[in-house]
Amino acid sequence: MPQESENRPSVVVIGGGYAGTRAARELDDIADVILVEPRDSFRHNIGALRATVQPDWAHNIFMSYERLLTRGKVVHERAVRVEPGHVELASGQVLRPDFLVLATGSRYPFPAKDGEESSERSKDNYARTAKELERANHAVILGAGAVGIEMVGEILAQWPGKRVTLLDPSSDVLGGTYPEKLRTALRKMITEAGVDLRLDEGLTELPEAPAGVVAPFTAQTTTGRTIEADLWLRCFGGSVPSDYLAGSLTGARNTSGTVRVGDDMRVERHETVYAVGDIADLGLPTAFLADIQAEVAAKNIRRHIVGEEEGEDAVFADPFPHLVVPFGPGKGTGWLVHQEDLLDDASVAQLKGDHLLVDMYTDKLGLTEGAWTLGH
Template structure:
């Protein structure tokens, strides 16, 4: 990329904000996102449990860069005219667009989720509902993945008077090594979490859950199931996969619109030797870091990535660090206890430092 460009970045998550700060060293960048503070998604379970928030102001992150933050939502993209339309009435023209709207918890397909469940993104409301309850009750966390496990453990530790359940269609932590999964189940048991595996949820009601294996009462349902990409990519006309993720080349450019880069959970990225990357902070921020350097003229190489580990919080006192192969398959080694907790904390804090 030669000469100064006007780059519009939509989305200020791990990928978008990392790309904007680095591209802003050389180019004029407009960052579009409704929030004024960074949403640290890998710490939402802490917020739900009433822990202090760790969300830096976006203004502080972009300070000293040629980046202007517009606190608005994108309503439409005109890829032919190269315009981004916002809910405040503005229309932004761009030379290059960085699409980084990420993903959100999938609420489709199960009746009652929208009416009776709170997704992980609504952590502040989960915290409020628990704090304002007249007496302790039961929380059902739906989802046996990392988000569900971290949320269930955090809630159980912070609110021991509440009964916490974790409900999964398959195994809780079933992708970990045998040693890693055993540690997860052991800690959940120690915290008093009831584990309901192989219990697909068929409906959420005002009184709890209906599953294939029976009914589970709950005063509060926290929905931490699978993620889905934002639908704007498909609506705007970008080439997407059947699940709505944008198809990109080895430089993270849209295969249908090469003036548009797509990063983070919004993109389906396949790396030779590694495979198709999963959604998550672990893959989103490296994409943002790479693209920011590319836009700033600091690299011309294709995007490269390899996995090394997965880490999981299990309350304030425990954690799991699972070693993995470069293709995201499990190694038998899993680190537990204080070393795992300190490693997880260092990684989470390092994510924020890396935003600049």
Template structure:
């Protein structure tokens, strides 16, 4: 086989893999964005103008041998990629790192970093003017957004609505849920749990305008700004040829223990798009990248892939602003719950910005 690797998607997994392969392969990193988006810090960028300048990193510093193809993949098959611009990129190895979509503000709605910053600024102004903010979804994103808003504007009233009976659905320890809920209650956050809204607010998300909604249980909620913090969707609609058979009805892509797609020897998938049964986190995507880099190197050397991936457990880090939060991490005798200080130490302080600045070969993000 030859030496060309098409990596489709420049998010956490795709960027890490492209960097790992860059010295020895001709890497084509296909992504329509003008910069890598450090979505881990996106919610702080929403509330803080200075932070909004720190979450975008240009692809120029990532690769020395390979290149960033700024275009959208519309067909990906076992032989390469066809882009929206009509370019055909043939490859010896193909890696799906397309990730997932998620409602704004957790992920930007545009591929242009300047436009994304402008949208953040508009939303920041709406938050500054709002009195009551409704957040739909009490998972990690909804909780983190509530934490950022209440740290930046302590007087702001925040209401979290979720059909689940408690925050943070999933296989997490009750102590973790209690710690997060109690910290937010101490900041004045109101929880309306156990019933979904009867209908969405009558104004667009992120737009400052007063409205009233009701839950199916009859609870009345008034606010003048709202955000949706649920609805992750894997991006796999571009799969063609033999790859299409690996796409599950929910959009995730089936992979084997070597992270190969549908048993095809030269096609892999990493990150959120995979059907690997684990939380979809940036850390997992980077670990996938390491496994696939080794397996592609083995194939290129005439050897079978030897490195397998073992799914991670139900770990999560949930900062609540720069000083609060709680986490669940693996321990020697089972999962452990960490409090605010440890959460800030692991993630909450700089939200891993320094790590990605180093990956992209720059101490500074792309210019605004």
């Protein structure tokens, strides 16, 4: 395990998701990097919904950190108190970095994300849910955003003809400011698949039965109707955990848990602290933009380390507004900002749906074929 050098500045990255791994790897050659991450593997959450229906595919979302860093190290602990120059871990160990990168991401209800730190326990969760979905006669999916739509598509690709109801209290599918033609195409795709799509309608309260478990229930909707089903999944309600922030960093927190940053990804009023990914209050919370934000932060930290005074700091901008929504491995639609027509099934499968970017992220983590996932 590499040791800290007196001649190299230190960088602590809190969180080993899409943004944190990119920032850590970009700085590994120039700084003493410590990546703090309690989970025992990288979780490729882009593939989590497929893992929910195909347990024999689930190993693809658990990737080793073993080859991420050449000189730095990954510490499998949880940060419990973080302020500039001070990172306290659950074990009591204290790190005193010159630069700090906050990249703790967001939480989301299972199965889109699993909070388990153990890969084996998480694999068991996905395998158990797949068995329950297979047994279910009528699945209710709550939330008609991209996650809910993709979940429905994965279920129907695995079990064609299964009865599925998709509910959302919003007036249309898909949040955000995407083109109406994309929403129209998504509604058409959903209803043509035989899904009972109910917009402007939610449940008055969540079922007493636990999510993802076959247990018949009757639920009342906000329109006065009754739904009888035997399994439900929650596909809405993400949150940003940042209660570990302390000292001056608490002043940069929003009520949502996100942290205020400039377009150089520096935390407001902090010269040596950066925030990237879902915790940053800049841009949409996507893996694509998290990767770009991490690159921007790493470039700016590198400039400070080498003492580069000419030129300007790197700044974040979304270079390619888009949304690709798979509906199982071979179907879906999507929108690219520079393209008039929406993406067809074949294009969505090629860009994302068929492979869910597994190879891309095994490469980003420095992993090779045959060694890039855990337990396979």
